[in-house]
Amino acid sequence: MDKRLKIRKTYKLFIDGKFPRTESGRYYKWTDAKKTIDMSICRGSRKDFRNAVVAARKAFKDWSNRNAYNRSQILYRIGEMLEGCCDQFIGELVLQGLTKSAAEKEITQTIDRLLYYAGWADKYQQVFSRVNPVSLPYFNFTVPEATGVVAVCAPEESSLLGFVSVFAPVIAGGNTCVVLASQSRPLCSVSCAEILQNSDVPAGVVNILTGFRSELLEHFSSHMDINAIIYCGENLQEIKMVEENASLNVKRAIVYNDEDWSKNNSQGPYYILKTQEMKTTWHPVGM
Numbered sequence: 001m002d003k004r005l006k007i008r009k010t011y012k013l014f015i016d017g018k019f020p021r022t023e024s025g026r027y028y029k030w031t032d033a034k035k036t037i038d039m040s041i042c043r044g045s046r047k048d049f050r051n052a053v054v055a056a057r058k059a060f061k062d063w064s065n066r067n068a069y070n071r072s073q074i075l076y077r078i079g080e081m082l083e084g085c086c087d088q089f090i091g092e093l094v095l096q097g098l099t100k101s102a103a104e105k106e107i108t109q110t111i112d113r114l115l116y117y118a119g120w121a122d123k124y125q126q127v128f129s130r131v132n133p134v135s136l137p138y139f140n141f142t143v144p145e146a147t148g149v150v151a152v153c154a155p156e157e158s159s160l161l162g163f164v165s166v167f168a169p170v171i172a173g174g175n176t177c178v179v180l181a182s183q184s185r186p187l188c189s190v191s192c193a194e195i196l197q198n199s200d201v202p203a204g205v206v207n208i209l210t211g212f213r214s215e216l217l218e219h220f221s222s223h224m225d226i227n228a229i230i231y232c233g234e235n236l237q238e239i240k241m242v243e244e245n246a247s248l249n250v251k252r253a254i255v256y257n258d259e260d261w262s263k264n265n266s267q268g269p270y271y272i273l274k275t276q277e278m279k280t281t282w283h284p285v286g287m
Helices: 046-065 068-083 086-095 100-120 124-128 161-172 187-198 213-222 236-246 269-273
Strands: 025-032 036-041 131-132 136-147 149-155 176-180 206-209 228-232 252-256 276-284
Touching: 036 206, 046 136, 046 149, 046 176, 046 187, 046 206, 046 213, 068 086, 068 161, 068 187, 086 100, 086 187, 100 161, 100 269, 124 136, 124 269, 131 213, 149 161, 149 213, 161 187, 161 236, 161 269, 176 213, 187 236, 213 228, 228 236, 236 252
Parallel strands: 149 176, 149 228, 176 206, 228 252
Antiparallel strands: 025 036, 131 136, 136 276
């Protein structure tokens, strides 16, 4: 009997809960750390990004209006499903250059981080909300609310832990997002889309693109229907472009240029707060 060839996995984009190929028909060659396996990775285009933004905007109203406990349950479910796929992700991390022990540590930290933000999803509002003292007959209080659609340029060197660390606090706070995965280590980010699709995350809440940062970053930062952008990296020219383009519609620009995502100080409720707007309400009393 002839030796059977294994079917290689096809890595696609993830937009609106579906797995389309890039509309441009372009791909780039990705080679594993040992230079033994070649794969074709979708080279996402501006049109792919626009489609993802439309999907994220459509999903925002439902997702932001869900109660925080429900979002907490869904984040927990993502971690639960990731726990059941450890072997697949360890294999992909090894392909991308990690040792098996380092890969096992990263998958464990990633699951723990998802559960961490699941725990905060229904508590951060209590921490950051406040009653404001005023000298007039009004009850005045401030609460955090989701800012909207967030564009995320994920860390280049951390395709799973870093990837999850930037999108989990975004959706925990009721936002939807479009994430550009690592160009050099895209496998785990795209595979994570399969976890998201099979969990309880509604279509459009998280959209994942692969491609060249040099090509897509300008579109991510200048799109007028994006409310905030998260940039991970140390390229000063890219940071300048992101901040300048963000000013065009006064979107919030968040830059992580020296984060070690494996450390505990790279997580916390303040990462949720970064994509929140503070809403103050005045209500008359004693009248």
